Amino acid sequence: MNKIFIAAAAVVSSADLPAARLGPRFGRLDLQSRLALLAVASLKINFGGFARDRTGICLAASAGSLTTDFNFWQGRDSVGGPSPTLFAYTLPSSAAGEIAIHFGLTGPNLCFVGDDKNLLSEAADLIRRDEADGCLCVFCEVVSAEVAKIISSPPAATACALFLQRMNLETGVAISGSLHELQEFDRDMKSRCALISRTKSAG
Protein backbone atom coordinates (compact mmCIF):
# COMPACT_ATOMS: atom_id res chain seq x y z
CA MET A 1 0.00 0.00 0.00
CA ASN A 2 1.28 3.47 -0.80
CA LYS A 3 1.86 5.77 2.13
CA ILE A 4 1.50 9.51 1.68
CA PHE A 5 4.05 12.02 2.86
CA ILE A 6 4.19 15.75 3.44
CA ALA A 7 7.22 16.73 1.38
CA ALA A 8 7.36 20.46 2.18
CA ALA A 9 5.42 23.17 3.97
CA ALA A 10 5.45 26.97 4.01
CA VAL A 11 3.63 29.86 5.64
CA VAL A 12 3.58 33.38 4.14
CA SER A 13 1.93 36.69 4.90
CA SER A 14 1.44 40.00 3.12
CA ALA A 15 4.73 41.17 4.71
CA ASP A 16 6.54 38.68 2.46
CA LEU A 17 5.05 40.01 -0.76
CA PRO A 18 7.36 42.99 -1.47
CA ALA A 19 10.37 40.67 -1.70
CA ALA A 20 8.63 38.15 -3.97
CA ARG A 21 9.95 37.79 -7.52
CA LEU A 22 7.50 35.59 -9.36
CA GLY A 23 7.33 36.91 -12.87
CA PRO A 24 6.09 40.05 -14.61
CA ARG A 25 2.41 39.28 -14.02
CA PHE A 26 2.74 38.80 -10.26
CA GLY A 27 1.95 42.37 -9.32
CA ARG A 28 -1.29 42.29 -11.31
CA LEU A 29 -2.75 39.32 -9.45
CA ASP A 30 -5.20 39.92 -6.64
CA LEU A 31 -3.95 39.60 -3.03
CA GLN A 32 -5.29 36.07 -2.51
CA SER A 33 -3.63 34.77 -5.69
CA ARG A 34 -0.33 36.47 -4.82
CA LEU A 35 -0.27 34.94 -1.35
CA ALA A 36 -1.26 31.49 -2.63
CA LEU A 37 1.36 31.59 -5.37
CA LEU A 38 4.06 32.81 -2.98
CA ALA A 39 3.22 30.06 -0.49
CA VAL A 40 3.57 27.40 -3.19
CA ALA A 41 6.78 28.94 -4.56
CA SER A 42 8.19 28.93 -1.00
CA LEU A 43 7.87 25.12 -0.95
CA LYS A 44 10.72 25.05 -3.49
CA ILE A 45 9.31 21.90 -5.11
CA ASN A 46 10.98 20.86 -8.34
CA PHE A 47 7.86 19.97 -10.33
CA GLY A 48 10.09 18.69 -13.10
CA GLY A 49 10.19 15.36 -11.29
CA PHE A 50 6.41 14.96 -11.53
CA ALA A 51 4.01 14.40 -14.40
CA ARG A 52 2.20 17.74 -14.68
CA ASP A 53 -1.15 16.06 -15.36
CA ARG A 54 -0.71 13.93 -12.24
CA THR A 55 -0.13 16.87 -9.89
CA GLY A 56 -3.28 18.19 -8.24
CA ILE A 57 -4.19 21.37 -6.38
CA CYS A 58 -6.51 21.44 -3.35
CA LEU A 59 -7.25 24.94 -2.12
CA ALA A 60 -9.46 26.40 0.57
CA ALA A 61 -10.21 30.10 1.07
CA SER A 62 -11.59 30.99 4.47
CA ALA A 63 -13.61 33.93 3.17
CA GLY A 64 -14.06 32.87 -0.43
CA SER A 65 -13.07 35.77 -2.66
CA LEU A 66 -14.88 38.42 -0.61
CA THR A 67 -11.98 40.87 -0.38
CA THR A 68 -11.61 40.94 -4.17
CA ASP A 69 -15.40 40.97 -4.57
CA PHE A 70 -15.55 44.09 -2.40
CA ASN A 71 -12.73 45.78 -4.33
CA PHE A 72 -14.36 44.95 -7.67
CA TRP A 73 -17.73 46.30 -6.59
CA GLN A 74 -16.23 49.45 -5.07
CA GLY A 75 -14.63 50.22 -8.42
CA ARG A 76 -17.80 49.78 -10.47
CA ASP A 77 -18.39 53.48 -10.93
CA SER A 78 -14.80 54.37 -11.76
CA VAL A 79 -14.00 56.14 -15.02
CA GLY A 80 -13.37 52.95 -16.99
CA GLY A 81 -16.22 51.08 -15.34
CA PRO A 82 -15.84 47.84 -13.40
CA SER A 83 -12.45 46.20 -13.87
CA PRO A 84 -12.54 43.12 -16.13
CA THR A 85 -9.17 42.04 -14.72
CA LEU A 86 -10.43 42.17 -11.15
CA PHE A 87 -13.68 40.38 -12.09
CA ALA A 88 -11.62 37.33 -13.08
CA TYR A 89 -10.40 37.11 -9.48
CA THR A 90 -13.87 37.20 -7.91
CA LEU A 91 -13.72 33.42 -7.63
CA PRO A 92 -11.92 31.53 -4.83
CA SER A 93 -10.58 29.10 -7.44
CA SER A 94 -8.73 31.81 -9.36
CA ALA A 95 -5.82 31.45 -6.96
CA ALA A 96 -5.61 27.76 -7.89
CA GLY A 97 -5.76 28.79 -11.54
CA GLU A 98 -2.79 31.13 -11.11
CA ILE A 99 -0.79 28.37 -9.40
CA ALA A 100 -1.62 26.01 -12.27
CA ILE A 101 -0.59 28.61 -14.88
CA HIS A 102 2.67 29.53 -13.12
CA PHE A 103 3.88 25.95 -12.60
CA GLY A 104 2.19 24.37 -15.62
CA LEU A 105 0.13 21.95 -13.51
CA THR A 106 -2.74 20.34 -15.42
CA GLY A 107 -3.94 17.77 -12.87
CA PRO A 108 -7.23 17.77 -10.92
CA ASN A 109 -8.24 20.83 -8.84
CA LEU A 110 -10.51 21.07 -5.82
CA CYS A 111 -11.45 24.37 -4.21
CA PHE A 112 -13.41 24.87 -1.01
CA VAL A 113 -14.77 27.83 0.90
CA GLY A 114 -14.31 27.68 4.65
CA ASP A 115 -11.70 26.22 6.95
CA ASP A 116 -8.71 23.98 6.27
CA LYS A 117 -10.08 20.85 7.96
CA ASN A 118 -10.84 18.90 4.75
CA LEU A 119 -7.80 19.84 2.69
CA LEU A 120 -5.30 17.21 3.72
CA SER A 121 -7.79 14.35 3.63
CA GLU A 122 -9.20 15.39 0.25
CA ALA A 123 -5.74 15.81 -1.25
CA ALA A 124 -4.66 12.43 0.14
CA ASP A 125 -7.83 10.90 -1.30
CA LEU A 126 -6.97 12.22 -4.79
CA ILE A 127 -3.66 10.39 -4.50
CA ARG A 128 -5.16 7.18 -3.08
CA ARG A 129 -7.79 7.11 -5.86
CA ASP A 130 -4.88 7.34 -8.33
CA GLU A 131 -6.07 10.64 -9.77
CA ALA A 132 -2.74 12.25 -8.83
CA ASP A 133 0.75 11.29 -7.65
CA GLY A 134 1.28 14.53 -5.78
CA CYS A 135 -1.00 17.30 -4.58
CA LEU A 136 -0.52 20.86 -3.44
CA CYS A 137 -2.65 21.93 -0.49
CA VAL A 138 -3.13 25.67 -0.09
CA PHE A 139 -5.11 27.49 2.60
CA CYS A 140 -5.73 31.22 2.19
CA GLU A 141 -7.02 33.60 4.84
CA VAL A 142 -7.58 36.96 3.16
CA VAL A 143 -9.97 39.40 4.82
CA SER A 144 -9.51 43.13 4.23
CA ALA A 145 -10.38 45.66 6.91
CA GLU A 146 -13.57 46.59 5.05
CA VAL A 147 -14.71 42.99 4.62
CA ALA A 148 -13.80 42.26 8.23
CA LYS A 149 -16.47 44.76 9.31
CA ILE A 150 -19.05 43.20 6.98
CA ILE A 151 -18.55 39.60 8.09
CA SER A 152 -17.52 40.32 11.70
CA SER A 153 -14.23 38.51 11.33
CA PRO A 154 -10.69 39.71 12.07
CA PRO A 155 -8.64 41.06 9.15
CA ALA A 156 -6.16 38.58 7.71
CA ALA A 157 -3.65 38.26 4.87
CA THR A 158 -1.87 34.91 5.09
CA ALA A 159 -1.50 31.69 3.16
CA CYS A 160 0.06 28.34 3.88
CA ALA A 161 0.91 25.53 1.54
CA LEU A 162 2.20 22.02 1.68
CA PHE A 163 2.87 19.29 -0.83
CA LEU A 164 1.64 15.72 -0.41
CA GLN A 165 3.18 12.95 -2.43
CA ARG A 166 2.93 9.23 -2.76
CA MET A 167 5.70 6.96 -1.53
CA ASN A 168 5.82 3.61 -3.22
CA LEU A 169 6.60 1.17 -0.44
CA GLU A 170 7.11 -1.78 -2.78
CA THR A 171 10.21 -0.21 -4.26
CA GLY A 172 11.07 1.70 -1.13
CA VAL A 173 11.76 4.73 -3.27
CA ALA A 174 10.09 8.03 -2.73
CA ILE A 175 9.26 10.01 -5.82
CA SER A 176 11.21 12.88 -4.29
CA GLY A 177 12.62 13.71 -0.85
CA SER A 178 10.05 13.06 1.88
CA LEU A 179 9.70 14.57 5.30
CA HIS A 180 6.65 13.61 7.38
CA GLU A 181 4.25 10.74 6.93
CA LEU A 182 0.64 11.93 6.73
CA GLN A 183 -1.24 10.54 9.70
CA GLU A 184 -4.93 9.61 9.89
CA PHE A 185 -5.46 12.30 12.50
CA ASP A 186 -3.76 15.06 10.47
CA ARG A 187 -6.53 17.60 9.89
CA ASP A 188 -5.22 20.99 10.93
CA MET A 189 -3.21 22.12 7.96
CA LYS A 190 -2.25 25.49 9.40
CA SER A 191 -0.62 24.03 12.50
CA ARG A 192 1.12 21.31 10.51
CA CYS A 193 2.53 23.90 8.11
CA ALA A 194 3.72 26.12 10.93
CA LEU A 195 5.37 23.20 12.72
CA ILE A 196 7.15 21.87 9.65
CA SER A 197 8.26 25.35 8.59
CA ARG A 198 9.70 26.04 12.08
CA THR A 199 11.46 22.64 12.13
CA LYS A 200 13.03 23.33 8.77
CA SER A 201 14.18 26.82 9.83
CA ALA A 202 15.67 25.47 13.07
CA GLY A 203 17.45 22.70 11.17
Next chain:
Amino acid sequence: MRESRVVIAGCGAISAAGCGIGPLYAALKKNLSGLRPLEKFDSPRFQSKMAGAAPGIFDDENPAWFLAAEALQQARESARQILAEIPAERTGLVLATTKANIAALERISENRPCSVIARRHLQANLLAEDLAKNFGARGPVQTVSVACVSGLAAISQGEKLIQRGEADAVFIVGVDCLSEFVVAGFSALKALDPAGCRPFDAARCGLSPGEAGTAIVLVRENFAADGKIKIRGFGGSNDANHLTGPSRDGSGLAQAVRSALKSANLPPDEIDFVHAHGTGTSYNDAMESLALKTVFGDACPPVIGAKGMLGHTLGAAGVIETICCVLAMQNDFLPGTPRLSVLAEGAPKSLLREPRFGVRLKNVLKLNTGFGGMNGALILSHE
Protein backbone atom coordinates in the same frame (compact mmCIF):
# COMPACT_ATOMS: atom_id res chain seq x y z
CA MET B 1 -10.54 1.21 -10.37
CA ARG B 2 -13.28 0.84 -7.81
CA GLU B 3 -16.91 0.53 -8.78
CA SER B 4 -19.17 3.37 -7.76
CA ARG B 5 -22.11 2.51 -5.58
CA VAL B 6 -23.79 5.89 -5.53
CA VAL B 7 -27.08 6.63 -7.27
CA ILE B 8 -29.42 9.59 -7.76
CA ALA B 9 -32.56 9.31 -5.62
CA GLY B 10 -34.26 12.64 -6.26
CA CYS B 11 -33.89 16.15 -7.60
CA GLY B 12 -35.32 19.64 -7.54
CA ALA B 13 -34.86 22.86 -9.48
CA ILE B 14 -35.98 26.44 -9.93
CA SER B 15 -34.62 28.25 -12.97
CA ALA B 16 -35.55 30.10 -16.14
CA ALA B 17 -37.42 26.95 -17.14
CA GLY B 18 -39.78 27.38 -14.19
CA CYS B 19 -40.23 26.15 -10.67
CA GLY B 20 -40.00 22.38 -10.34
CA ILE B 21 -38.76 19.37 -12.26
CA GLY B 22 -42.03 19.16 -14.24
CA PRO B 23 -41.56 22.53 -15.98
CA LEU B 24 -37.87 21.73 -16.62
CA TYR B 25 -38.84 18.42 -18.25
CA ALA B 26 -41.55 20.11 -20.33
CA ALA B 27 -39.13 22.79 -21.48
CA LEU B 28 -36.56 20.16 -22.49
CA LYS B 29 -39.14 18.21 -24.51
CA LYS B 30 -40.34 21.34 -26.28
CA ASN B 31 -36.81 22.77 -26.71
CA LEU B 32 -37.87 26.08 -25.21
CA SER B 33 -35.67 29.02 -24.33
CA GLY B 34 -36.18 30.78 -21.00
CA LEU B 35 -33.99 33.76 -21.91
CA ARG B 36 -35.76 37.11 -21.56
CA PRO B 37 -34.76 40.77 -21.15
CA LEU B 38 -33.83 41.41 -17.51
CA GLU B 39 -36.56 43.01 -15.43
CA LYS B 40 -35.11 42.81 -11.91
CA PHE B 41 -32.46 45.48 -12.46
CA ASP B 42 -30.80 47.50 -15.20
CA SER B 43 -27.69 49.55 -15.77
CA PRO B 44 -25.97 51.40 -18.62
CA ARG B 45 -22.96 49.18 -17.75
CA PHE B 46 -24.68 46.07 -19.11
CA GLN B 47 -23.59 44.77 -22.50
CA SER B 48 -26.81 42.76 -22.77
CA LYS B 49 -30.08 42.49 -20.88
CA MET B 50 -30.83 38.93 -22.01
CA ALA B 51 -30.73 36.52 -19.08
CA GLY B 52 -32.29 33.38 -17.65
CA ALA B 53 -34.26 34.55 -14.62
CA ALA B 54 -36.09 32.22 -12.26
CA PRO B 55 -39.84 32.87 -11.94
CA GLY B 56 -41.57 34.78 -9.20
CA ILE B 57 -40.74 37.69 -7.01
CA PHE B 58 -38.54 36.55 -4.21
CA ASP B 59 -36.45 37.90 -1.42
CA ASP B 60 -34.22 40.62 -2.82
CA GLU B 61 -32.06 40.48 0.28
CA ASN B 62 -31.34 36.75 0.24
CA PRO B 63 -32.16 35.25 -3.18
CA ALA B 64 -29.46 32.59 -2.74
CA TRP B 65 -31.26 31.14 0.26
CA PHE B 66 -34.64 31.30 -1.46
CA LEU B 67 -33.45 29.47 -4.59
CA ALA B 68 -31.35 26.87 -2.75
CA ALA B 69 -34.02 26.13 -0.16
CA GLU B 70 -36.77 25.78 -2.79
CA ALA B 71 -34.72 23.30 -4.81
CA LEU B 72 -33.60 21.31 -1.78
CA GLN B 73 -37.15 21.08 -0.49
CA GLN B 74 -38.28 19.67 -3.86
CA ALA B 75 -35.38 17.20 -3.97
CA ARG B 76 -35.97 15.96 -0.42
CA GLU B 77 -39.67 15.52 -1.14
CA SER B 78 -38.94 13.54 -4.29
CA ALA B 79 -36.64 11.19 -2.30
CA ARG B 80 -38.79 11.16 0.84
CA GLN B 81 -39.31 7.42 1.13
CA ILE B 82 -35.64 6.60 0.69
CA LEU B 83 -34.46 9.36 3.03
CA ALA B 84 -36.84 8.09 5.73
CA GLU B 85 -34.49 5.09 6.11
CA ILE B 86 -31.34 7.18 6.50
CA PRO B 87 -30.57 9.00 9.79
CA ALA B 88 -29.72 12.69 9.69
CA GLU B 89 -26.24 11.92 11.09
CA ARG B 90 -25.54 9.85 7.97
CA THR B 91 -26.78 12.59 5.62
CA GLY B 92 -24.32 15.15 4.31
CA LEU B 93 -24.55 18.26 2.13
CA VAL B 94 -22.24 19.67 -0.53
CA LEU B 95 -22.97 23.18 -1.79
CA ALA B 96 -21.80 24.37 -5.21
CA THR B 97 -21.74 28.12 -5.77
CA THR B 98 -19.53 30.87 -7.15
CA LYS B 99 -21.06 33.97 -5.55
CA ALA B 100 -23.44 32.71 -2.82
CA ASN B 101 -25.60 35.65 -1.66
CA ILE B 102 -23.66 38.41 -3.44
CA ALA B 103 -26.87 40.50 -3.32
CA ALA B 104 -25.94 41.29 0.28
CA LEU B 105 -22.68 42.95 -0.79
CA GLU B 106 -24.58 45.07 -3.34
CA ARG B 107 -27.06 46.21 -0.66
CA ILE B 108 -24.39 46.94 1.96
CA SER B 109 -22.35 48.94 -0.56
CA GLU B 110 -25.40 51.10 -1.30
CA ASN B 111 -26.44 51.45 2.37
CA ARG B 112 -29.67 49.58 1.68
CA PRO B 113 -31.20 47.40 4.42
CA CYS B 114 -29.56 44.01 4.72
CA SER B 115 -30.65 41.48 7.31
CA VAL B 116 -28.18 39.63 9.49
CA ILE B 117 -29.03 36.35 7.81
CA ALA B 118 -28.65 37.79 4.28
CA ARG B 119 -25.26 39.16 5.28
CA ARG B 120 -24.32 35.78 6.81
CA HIS B 121 -25.10 34.04 3.51
CA LEU B 122 -22.59 36.22 1.71
CA GLN B 123 -20.22 33.55 3.01
CA ALA B 124 -20.85 30.39 1.03
CA ASN B 125 -19.76 28.03 3.80
CA LEU B 126 -22.27 29.58 6.22
CA LEU B 127 -25.02 29.27 3.59
CA ALA B 128 -24.11 25.58 3.35
CA GLU B 129 -24.14 25.19 7.14
CA ASP B 130 -27.60 26.73 7.43
CA LEU B 131 -29.01 24.66 4.55
CA ALA B 132 -27.68 21.52 6.22
CA LYS B 133 -29.15 22.48 9.59
CA ASN B 134 -32.54 23.41 8.17
CA PHE B 135 -32.91 20.38 5.96
CA GLY B 136 -31.75 17.66 8.32
CA ALA B 137 -28.21 16.98 7.13
CA ARG B 138 -26.12 16.42 10.26
CA GLY B 139 -23.34 14.55 8.47
CA PRO B 140 -20.37 16.09 6.64
CA VAL B 141 -20.88 19.50 5.03
CA GLN B 142 -18.63 20.89 2.30
CA THR B 143 -18.71 24.05 0.16
CA VAL B 144 -17.18 23.68 -3.27
CA SER B 145 -16.31 26.64 -5.47
CA VAL B 146 -14.46 25.67 -8.65
CA ALA B 147 -15.86 28.35 -10.93
CA CYS B 148 -18.35 26.93 -13.43
CA VAL B 149 -17.21 23.37 -12.68
CA SER B 150 -18.51 23.73 -9.10
CA GLY B 151 -21.64 21.69 -9.76
CA LEU B 152 -19.87 18.67 -11.22
CA ALA B 153 -17.16 18.90 -8.54
CA ALA B 154 -19.86 18.93 -5.85
CA ILE B 155 -21.49 15.80 -7.30
CA SER B 156 -18.09 14.12 -7.34
CA GLN B 157 -17.47 15.14 -3.73
CA GLY B 158 -20.87 13.78 -2.71
CA GLU B 159 -20.06 10.49 -4.38
CA LYS B 160 -16.74 10.33 -2.55
CA LEU B 161 -18.35 11.01 0.84
CA ILE B 162 -20.64 8.02 0.34
CA GLN B 163 -17.95 5.78 -1.17
CA ARG B 164 -15.63 6.51 1.78
CA GLY B 165 -18.38 5.56 4.24
CA GLU B 166 -18.73 9.07 5.69
CA ALA B 167 -22.41 9.32 4.69
CA ASP B 168 -25.22 7.23 3.23
CA ALA B 169 -26.99 10.18 1.60
CA VAL B 170 -25.69 13.55 0.41
CA PHE B 171 -27.68 16.58 -0.72
CA ILE B 172 -25.92 18.26 -3.63
CA VAL B 173 -27.12 21.86 -3.84
CA GLY B 174 -26.18 24.25 -6.62
CA VAL B 175 -27.08 27.92 -6.47
CA ASP B 176 -26.14 31.17 -8.15
CA CYS B 177 -28.32 34.25 -8.61
CA LEU B 178 -28.64 36.90 -11.26
CA SER B 179 -26.97 39.99 -9.84
CA GLU B 180 -25.73 43.35 -11.01
CA PHE B 181 -22.29 42.16 -9.82
CA VAL B 182 -22.19 39.23 -12.24
CA VAL B 183 -23.82 40.99 -15.20
CA ALA B 184 -21.52 43.99 -14.76
CA GLY B 185 -18.50 41.69 -14.56
CA PHE B 186 -19.27 39.74 -17.72
CA SER B 187 -20.14 43.02 -19.44
CA ALA B 188 -16.71 44.39 -18.48
CA LEU B 189 -15.18 41.31 -20.13
CA LYS B 190 -17.43 41.91 -23.18
CA ALA B 191 -18.49 38.29 -22.85
CA LEU B 192 -22.26 38.69 -23.29
CA ASP B 193 -24.29 38.16 -26.47
CA PRO B 194 -26.61 41.17 -26.87
CA ALA B 195 -29.15 38.93 -28.63
CA GLY B 196 -28.93 36.13 -26.06
CA CYS B 197 -26.55 33.17 -26.16
CA ARG B 198 -26.54 30.80 -29.14
CA PRO B 199 -24.39 27.79 -28.19
CA PHE B 200 -22.37 26.30 -31.07
CA ASP B 201 -24.11 28.61 -33.54
CA ALA B 202 -22.17 30.15 -36.41
CA ALA B 203 -23.31 33.61 -35.27
CA ARG B 204 -22.61 33.10 -31.56
CA CYS B 205 -20.78 35.91 -29.78
CA GLY B 206 -21.22 35.48 -26.05
CA LEU B 207 -23.01 34.00 -23.09
CA SER B 208 -26.20 34.91 -21.25
CA PRO B 209 -26.16 34.86 -17.44
CA GLY B 210 -28.77 32.79 -15.65
CA GLU B 211 -29.79 31.87 -12.14
CA ALA B 212 -30.87 28.61 -10.58
CA GLY B 213 -31.41 26.81 -7.34
CA THR B 214 -30.99 23.14 -7.94
CA ALA B 215 -30.50 19.99 -5.87
CA ILE B 216 -29.79 16.29 -6.29
CA VAL B 217 -30.07 13.63 -3.60
CA LEU B 218 -27.30 11.03 -3.83
CA VAL B 219 -27.67 7.79 -1.87
CA ARG B 220 -25.81 4.55 -1.41
CA GLU B 221 -27.29 2.23 -4.02
CA ASN B 222 -28.67 -0.37 -1.63
CA PHE B 223 -31.23 2.25 -0.50
CA ALA B 224 -32.60 2.85 -3.99
CA ALA B 225 -35.10 0.96 -6.11
CA ASP B 226 -34.59 -0.40 -9.66
CA GLY B 227 -33.87 1.73 -12.68
CA LYS B 228 -31.12 3.57 -10.89
CA ILE B 229 -28.96 6.27 -12.42
CA LYS B 230 -25.46 5.87 -11.04
CA ILE B 231 -22.59 8.34 -10.71
CA ARG B 232 -20.21 6.26 -12.81
CA GLY B 233 -17.09 8.43 -13.05
CA PHE B 234 -15.53 11.89 -12.81
CA GLY B 235 -12.42 13.55 -14.18
CA GLY B 236 -10.97 17.00 -13.53
CA SER B 237 -8.08 18.96 -14.98
CA ASN B 238 -6.66 22.44 -15.41
CA ASP B 239 -5.70 24.05 -18.75
CA ALA B 240 -2.82 25.93 -17.04
CA ASN B 241 -3.16 28.47 -19.85
CA HIS B 242 -5.07 31.68 -19.02
CA LEU B 243 -7.35 32.84 -16.25
CA THR B 244 -10.39 33.65 -18.39
CA GLY B 245 -9.65 32.06 -21.75
CA PRO B 246 -9.72 28.28 -22.35
CA SER B 247 -6.79 26.56 -24.00
CA ARG B 248 -7.05 26.85 -27.75
CA ASP B 249 -6.55 23.15 -28.42
CA GLY B 250 -9.03 21.64 -25.93
CA SER B 251 -6.36 19.33 -24.52
CA GLY B 252 -7.22 20.09 -20.89
CA LEU B 253 -10.89 19.23 -21.30
CA ALA B 254 -9.97 16.15 -23.35
CA GLN B 255 -7.75 15.07 -20.43
CA ALA B 256 -10.66 15.49 -17.99
CA VAL B 257 -12.90 13.39 -20.25
CA ARG B 258 -10.29 10.63 -20.54
CA SER B 259 -9.87 10.67 -16.76
CA ALA B 260 -13.64 10.31 -16.32
CA LEU B 261 -13.80 7.46 -18.84
CA LYS B 262 -10.94 5.70 -17.03
CA SER B 263 -12.63 6.07 -13.64
CA ALA B 264 -15.88 4.76 -15.17
CA ASN B 265 -14.06 1.92 -16.94
CA LEU B 266 -15.77 2.85 -20.21
CA PRO B 267 -14.40 3.30 -23.73
CA PRO B 268 -15.49 6.44 -25.62
CA ASP B 269 -17.78 4.50 -27.94
CA GLU B 270 -20.06 3.53 -25.04
CA ILE B 271 -21.09 7.13 -24.40
CA ASP B 272 -24.63 7.64 -25.74
CA PHE B 273 -24.74 11.41 -25.58
CA VAL B 274 -22.76 14.40 -24.41
CA HIS B 275 -24.28 17.37 -22.61
CA ALA B 276 -21.73 20.05 -23.44
CA HIS B 277 -20.85 23.16 -21.45
CA GLY B 278 -21.72 25.25 -24.52
CA THR B 279 -21.72 28.81 -23.19
CA GLY B 280 -22.09 30.44 -26.59
CA THR B 281 -18.78 32.29 -26.43
CA SER B 282 -16.58 32.04 -29.47
CA TYR B 283 -13.62 30.52 -27.62
CA ASN B 284 -15.42 28.10 -25.29
CA ASP B 285 -17.52 26.41 -27.95
CA ALA B 286 -14.56 26.16 -30.35
CA MET B 287 -12.38 24.66 -27.60
CA GLU B 288 -15.07 22.20 -26.61
CA SER B 289 -15.54 21.13 -30.22
CA LEU B 290 -11.80 20.40 -30.44
CA ALA B 291 -11.84 18.47 -27.16
CA LEU B 292 -14.72 16.28 -28.39
CA LYS B 293 -12.89 15.67 -31.67
CA THR B 294 -9.76 14.66 -29.74
CA VAL B 295 -11.63 12.14 -27.60
CA PHE B 296 -14.23 10.78 -30.03
CA GLY B 297 -12.60 11.38 -33.42
CA ASP B 298 -15.19 11.26 -36.19
CA ALA B 299 -17.52 9.11 -34.06
CA CYS B 300 -18.80 11.80 -31.70
CA PRO B 301 -22.09 10.79 -30.05
CA PRO B 302 -25.03 13.23 -30.10
CA VAL B 303 -24.18 16.51 -28.36
CA ILE B 304 -26.60 18.99 -26.79
CA GLY B 305 -26.40 22.15 -24.72
CA ALA B 306 -28.95 23.66 -22.35
CA LYS B 307 -27.63 27.20 -21.83
CA GLY B 308 -29.87 28.53 -24.61
CA MET B 309 -32.73 27.51 -22.34
CA LEU B 310 -31.37 28.34 -18.88
CA GLY B 311 -28.58 30.82 -19.41
CA HIS B 312 -25.23 30.22 -17.75
CA THR B 313 -26.07 29.42 -14.14
CA LEU B 314 -22.42 29.42 -13.02
CA GLY B 315 -21.99 27.34 -9.85
CA ALA B 316 -25.42 25.75 -10.32
CA ALA B 317 -24.79 24.80 -13.97
CA GLY B 318 -23.24 21.41 -13.32
CA VAL B 319 -26.10 20.35 -11.07
CA ILE B 320 -29.08 21.54 -13.12
CA GLU B 321 -27.51 20.36 -16.39
CA THR B 322 -26.90 16.96 -14.79
CA ILE B 323 -30.61 16.90 -13.89
CA CYS B 324 -31.34 17.52 -17.60
CA CYS B 325 -29.25 14.40 -18.34
CA VAL B 326 -31.18 12.42 -15.70
CA LEU B 327 -34.53 13.47 -17.21
CA ALA B 328 -33.32 12.42 -20.64
CA MET B 329 -32.15 9.03 -19.35
CA GLN B 330 -35.33 8.37 -17.36
CA ASN B 331 -37.59 9.28 -20.29
CA ASP B 332 -35.67 7.85 -23.25
CA PHE B 333 -35.12 11.04 -25.23
CA LEU B 334 -32.33 13.28 -26.41
CA PRO B 335 -32.89 16.98 -25.63
CA GLY B 336 -32.07 19.58 -28.26
CA THR B 337 -29.97 22.73 -28.14
CA PRO B 338 -32.31 25.75 -27.85
CA ARG B 339 -31.33 28.84 -29.89
CA LEU B 340 -28.99 26.88 -32.17
CA SER B 341 -29.82 27.73 -35.80
CA VAL B 342 -26.78 27.35 -38.05
CA LEU B 343 -24.09 24.96 -36.84
CA ALA B 344 -20.69 26.63 -36.46
CA GLU B 345 -17.78 25.43 -38.54
CA GLY B 346 -15.78 22.89 -36.57
CA ALA B 347 -18.67 22.05 -34.22
CA PRO B 348 -19.53 18.36 -33.94
CA LYS B 349 -21.86 17.30 -36.76
CA SER B 350 -23.75 15.28 -34.14
CA LEU B 351 -25.02 18.43 -32.37
CA LEU B 352 -28.79 18.20 -32.02
CA ARG B 353 -30.94 21.25 -32.65
CA GLU B 354 -34.22 19.52 -31.83
CA PRO B 355 -35.09 16.76 -29.35
CA ARG B 356 -35.23 13.17 -30.49
CA PHE B 357 -37.60 10.77 -28.75
CA GLY B 358 -37.62 7.02 -28.19
CA VAL B 359 -33.85 6.81 -27.63
CA ARG B 360 -32.57 4.54 -24.86
CA LEU B 361 -29.61 6.14 -23.08
CA LYS B 362 -27.26 4.09 -20.93
CA ASN B 363 -24.11 6.20 -20.48
CA VAL B 364 -24.08 10.00 -20.60
CA LEU B 365 -21.16 12.44 -20.38
CA LYS B 366 -21.65 15.89 -18.84
CA LEU B 367 -18.99 18.57 -19.37
CA ASN B 368 -18.33 21.91 -17.72
CA THR B 369 -15.38 24.30 -17.89
CA GLY B 370 -14.63 27.49 -15.99
CA PHE B 371 -12.40 30.45 -15.31
CA GLY B 372 -9.01 29.57 -13.93
CA GLY B 373 -8.65 26.81 -16.52
CA MET B 374 -11.00 24.46 -14.69
CA ASN B 375 -12.38 21.42 -16.54
CA GLY B 376 -14.79 18.77 -15.30
CA ALA B 377 -16.35 15.67 -16.85
CA LEU B 378 -19.01 13.52 -15.18
CA ILE B 379 -20.35 10.18 -16.40
CA LEU B 380 -23.79 8.87 -15.46
CA SER B 381 -24.98 5.34 -16.15
CA HIS B 382 -28.52 4.02 -16.24
CA GLU B 383 -28.65 0.54 -14.70
